[in-house]
Amino acid sequence: MFSKEIEKAYEDAIKVLERCSTHNGFYAAYPGYDMVFARDAMIISLGASLVNTKFKEVFKDSLLTLAKYQSENGQIPNAVDVFSKRKPHIDYQSIDSTLWFIIGNYIYKKRYNDSTLLKKHKKNIEKALNWLACQDPKENGMLAQLPTSDWQDAFPHRYGFTIHTQVLYYKVLQLVGNLKKAEKLKIIVNKDEDTKLWNNHYYLPWRWKNHNKYQEKGEWFDTLGNVLATIVGIADNKQSEKIIEYIIKNKIDQPYPMKASVWPPITPNSKDWQDYFYDCDARVPYHYINSGIWTYVGGFYICSLVQHKKFKLAEEKLQKLAEGNLIQNFCEWLNGETGKPSQGENQGWNASMYIAAYHSVKEKKNIIF
Numbered sequence: 001m002f003s004k005e006i007e008k009a010y011e012d013a014i015k016v017l018e019r020c021s022t023h024n025g026f027y028a029a030y031p032g033y034d035m036v037f038a039r040d041a042m043i044i045s046l047g048a049s050l051v052n053t054k055f056k057e058v059f060k061d062s063l064l065t066l067a068k069y070q071s072e073n074g075q076i077p078n079a080v081d082v083f084s085k086r087k088p089h090i091d092y093q094s095i096d097s098t099l100w101f102i103i104g105n106y107i108y109k110k111r112y113n114d115s116t117l118l119k120k121h122k123k124n125i126e127k128a129l130n131w132l133a134c135q136d137p138k139e140n141g142m143l144a145q146l147p148t149s150d151w152q153d154a155f156p157h158r159y160g161f162t163i164h165t166q167v168l169y170y171k172v173l174q175l176v177g178n179l180k181k182a183e184k185l186k187i188i189v190n191k192d193e194d195t196k197l198w199n200n201h202y203y204l205p206w207r208w209k210n211h212n213k214y215q216e217k218g219e220w221f222d223t224l225g226n227v228l229a230t231i232v233g234i235a236d237n238k239q240s241e242k243i244i245e246y247i248i249k250n251k252i253d254q255p256y257p258m259k260a261s262v263w264p265p266i267t268p269n270s271k272d273w274q275d276y277f278y279d280c281d282a283r284v285p286y287h288y289i290n291s292g293i294w295t296y297v298g299g300f301y302i303c304s305l306v307q308h309k310k311f312k313l314a315e316e317k318l319q320k321l322a323e324g325n326l327i328q329n330f331c332e333w334l335n336g337e338t339g340k341p342s343q344g345e346n347q348g349w350n351a352s353m354y355i356a357a358y359h360s361v362k363e364k365k366n367i368i369f
Contacts (some may be wrong), residue, residue, distance in 0.1 A: 002318075002362075009322035010358050016330050016351035017048050017055060024083050025062030026055075029332070029347045035081040036065045038097030039151055040349050042104040043296065046368055047352030049111035050359050056112055063108065063117060066101050067124045074131030076101040078153075095135060095143065096150040098128045099168040106175040107369065129176065132169065141185045142195060143169050144208075151224070152261050155282035155289055157274045158218050160208030163189070163197050164225035171232045171369065186234050202226050202243050203235070205262070218272060221263040223252060224297050230304045231368065240308055247301070256324030257298025257317050259336045265291040286336035293334040295324050299353025300368070307366035318361050325354055 019030040026048070027033055028040035041062040048055035069077045069090050078094035102125055109118045118125075135143045143166065147159045166189050173182035190198045194210060197203045205222035207215065226247075230240035246252075252259045265285035266272050281288035298321050305314035324334055328341035330350045335341075360366050 002315075002358075003322070005322045005326060006318060006358065009325050009354055012326070012329065013047075013351035013354045013358075014051060014054075016346045017044065017051075017348060017355075019346050020044065020348040020351075021055065021058040022083070023061060024080075025065045026058055026348055028349070029344060031346070032344050034084050035079050036062060036083075037079045038066050038076050038094070039078075039100045041066070042100035042107075044348040044352040045104055046107060047299070047355035049107060050355055050367065053112065059104075059108055060117060063101070063104055063121065066097075066104075067121050070124055070127065071131075073134075074098070074127030074129075076128060093146075094149050094153070095132075095145045095165055096168055098132055099165070099172055102128055102172045103168070103175065103369075125176070129172075132172070138195070140188055140192075140195065141181060142166060142188055152289055154280045155277055156205075156218075156220070156262055156266055156272055158206035160206055160216065161195060161197065162206040162225065163203040163222055163229060164205075166197070167225060167228040167232050167234050170234045174232070189234055190239075198235075198239065200242075202246050203229055220266065220272065221246065221250075221252070223247075223258060223260040223263060224300065227297065227300045227304050231300065231307060231366065237308070240304070244305070244308065244310070253298070253301060253317060253320075255337075255339045256293050256295065256320050256334060258293060258295075258301050259286075259291045260294040260297040261289040263291055265336070286338075288333060288342075291336040292342075293324065293336050293339065294332075294350070295321055295330070295334070296347075296349040296353040298324070299350075299357040302357035303360045303366045303368050306360040306364060311361070311364055314357075314361050318357055321354060321357060325350060330354075 020027050025036045026041040026044040028037045045059040066076050069080050075092050076098040077090050078097045079091040082088040105118050109115050137144050142161045144160050147157050203226050205218040207217040209216050226243045229235040252263050277283050282290035302314050302317050329345035330347050331341040331345045332347045333342045356368050
């Protein structure tokens with residue numbers, strides 16, 4: 001038996017997804033983000049596809065929209081903004097949109113036991129994989145990226161080999177059956193002295209070139225990247241335990257799960273500060289993605305806790321996730337110190353990952369992927 005808050009949040013989460021559903025696919029939020037973002041739509045679909053077949057058509061429409069606007073080179077758009085009164089615009093400039101598109105196609109097949117869309121998008125996926133392979137400048141199997149070219153699209157400044165991108169690519173390689181390449185990537189991320197991201201406590205957020213005793217790298221904690229590493233298996237059980245221990249010790253999952261995308265907050269006195277951060281909500285510590293609380297990341301975290309058999313803690317965190325989401329009907333983010341909500345509500349991926357966390361705790365099995 002779950003608490004009334006947990007059950008209410010589940011019912012409300014479904015209503016949020018209903019509001020975000022359109023014949024073009026899932027919009028990121030309603031009102032507000034009235035366009036199809038690849039990463040948002042696919043993460044929304046992870047949870048939405050657990051609610052029987054209620055959102056099957058919207059999931060399908062999301063994939064069709066993204067495939068329709070795939071670039072000639074194979075890149076999947078970051079955002080398709082052609083459905084409003086604004087000037088039509090297709091935005092690319094991201095690496096994770098292509099990764100999430102491939103993941104989404106395989107999740108659609110698995111959830112609904114329906115391979116028609118995967119077959120339809122066979123050439124799209126082949127082109128996407130080819131584009132991804134071209135993002136390997138070191139020719140070592142790791143994808144490299146430019147700054148602000150994933151969900152952290154305005155803050156912070158990271159480039160080269162990021163843990164977030166490697167874990168998504170690892171999952172993609174598993175899904176398409178390229179297990180040899182996936183295993184090579186896992187070894188490089190964990191053990192190769194020139195490129196490894198593991199620092200014996202957690203994965204570094206990014207790393208690029210080495211200059212003798214100097215290295216281009218970040219040392220802050222990338223919440224989503226590390227949590228995903230514990231889910232997809234790029235981190236083994238011992239590494240996953242260390243990551244979870246680090247999260248608990250530093251209270252990254254408090255007051256609500258969880259602070260993202262960086263820990264600790266970056267300030268103008270930090271070595272990672274860039275002047276353009278002043279033009280972003282993240283310029284203030286504990287705001288936005290500067291250690292603000294993003295409950296969709298908390299959903300992934302709870303699923304990881306279940307996967308690693310921390311059932312009691314997972315249910316406790318599900319309770320806090322429900323409370324956080326109910327403060328202002330699944331708003332975009334909460335203040336990382338006070339829990340005060342940001343503006344807006346009906347954020348699709350927060351609702352979706354709450355649903356995924358709910359089902360995972362209830363079934364005592366991580367059922368995201």
